[in-house]
Amino acid sequence: DTEVTQTPKHLVMGMTNKKSLKCEQHMGHRAMYWYKQKAKKPPELMFVYSYEKLSINESVPSRFSPECPNSSLLNLHLHALQPEDSALYLCASSQDPNGLYEQYFGPGTRLTVT
């Protein structure tokens, strides 16, 4: 199984809502990533988890809160988002966090903040 799954596919939320994005992989990968992608731009790294510990936080606002409950799951908790946070949120995994192994990407969650 070389698949990374993400739910939901689409999410519309108001600025006062709390929601969560979920990501799952069963490839035994020890590194998991969250990216944000705006239209016509490359993905921007948000967070990296290495062996279930947060290893990189690219100065992401605290209204985004990642969580790695176990080695297969990655969540992104959203609270008090702004309309400019509307984007495609991508999850990825790889064997290690150093960029020396192939990354596998999920299909993404299209988030709209109203």
Next chain:
Amino acid sequence: KNEVEQSPQNLTAQEGEFITINCSYSVGISALHWLQQHPGGGIVSLFMLSSGKKKHGRLIATINIQEKHSSLHITASHPRDSAVYICVGGADGLTFGKGTHLIIQP
């Protein structure tokens, strides 16, 4: 800080043409990834290479470690190859290029 420079930014070609996308990277990057993203689609990893050359179907990726340069070639291009191609440098993390928007016209 690691850097990745990709060119061209945009490329339009006719079906059947040979396509080359280039990527230069800074000292410190030890692996180079090529990713593909179709419009409205997810991202697929095409190649990861740290030396030499890899081939998959009509796609070929090369890397020259001394010159810190990698190329992605597409032979006999087809409209379904229209996508954004992104090179990514790997070493203690990932550094993304800005992407090449490729359009293959029938």
